[in-house]
């Protein structure tokens with residue numbers, strides 16, 4: 001029911017050249033104040049998706065700062081993930097409601113997690129419980145007075161379905177603090193008096209995925225996967241998921257190809273998350289929509305790859321003239337951050353966390369339809385100077401706001417507020433915000 005993930009050590013010194021001296025100083029000071037405490041991050045998938053991506057870097061970074069931190073993944077039965085994917089979709093605004101049986105599956109699995117935690121005597125001074133999958137745990141697991149429990153919600157809660165939001169809202173009152181990616185995601189009436197913090201996600205600039213890759217290496221990798229290196233390529237890197245709108249990306253590609261003959265499209269979804277049971281159905285539908293077009297490449301099978309998934313993602317991002325993230329809901333969109341960090345012009349859906357990252361016309365484009373997306377692809381492909389200018393601005397935006405040390409500082413500061421009597425630092429870097437007063 002619980003699986004402990006371990007990581008090789010990293011050194012904070014390696015990140016120093018990318019950080020301002022103030023950021024480095026604040027990070028060290030915040031860490032120092034909580035070094036006597038033990039932290040645990042609990043989430044529902046070891047691989048696949050943005051949360052797994054963040055935690056695999058955040059946990060070693062916290063340890064490198066002298067803060068003892070563990071990552072534990074829950075491993076419940078597949079029925080749990082069927083239900084939690086439904087909850088995810090409903091919270092992002094899908095229509096419908098959960099049946100009594102589905103609610104029972106949800107709470108029953110979390111009861112199993114509670115028992116496993118007790119059986120293994122898993123203890124922490126500070127718990128970060130990630131996403132709706134873990135939400136009921138704070139209510140169900142007996143708490144010692146010295147413990148701090150923070151719920152981290154990574155999804156887009158702009159327009160949640162009230163049939164699921166209503167029953168889940170009271171569960172937030174059992175936390176000491178709630179962390180959201182954007183202020184606009186904080187639901188009215190959430191958490192009683194529980195403080196709310198805003199901590200937008202971030203990428204690790206030192207991973208294989210995010211270390212700049214040379215053109216020759218990138219082209220060699222994409223060529224080995226069937227891309228013609230002599231023709232233009234556009235890519236969307238994403239799980240095969242309804243909200244990522246892969247159908248819209250194909251439509252936009254077809255529109256753009258009218259003006260850019262020879263254009264190729266890659267849809268890269270090699271890392272289907274274990275907590276997402278819907279991927280196969282979406283993939284089947286997208287394959288049908290692609291209609292065996294030889295210039296639409298769908299990548300979904302992680303078996304028999306000649307390079308690691310991280311290198312492949314990096315290669316496709318580096319080898320593409322334009323990157324797409326045409327989501328219709330997006331909690332944050334790390335793929336956007338990754339593309340921007342590589343100095344690429346990214347065209348993103350005009351939703352959620354994508355709008356926070358892309359300043360329309362400056363660091364990329366925001367689009368509301370496949371047609372608009374198609375037009376932007378054409379204008380970018382025809383104008384290398386525009387692409388270069390946007391790409392440079394995009395990289396600088398990520399360097400300033402969306403790198404891992406800033407997120408680590410946000411989490412440490414949120415924890416520190418609950419674990420130290422007299423905060424010694426100023427509160428820059430983590431925003432505690434006023435909550436809307438009533439339930440929408």
Ligand code: UDP
Pocket residue numbers: 048049050051053237238239268269270271309310313332333334335336338
């Ligand atoms: N990703 C990957 N391989 C793939 C597709 C996606 O490693 O084939 C990664 C991607 O690089 C990013 C994460 O999965 O780091 C997706 O995070 P994002 O926030 O964009 O979306 P989520 O999947 O969490 O909705």
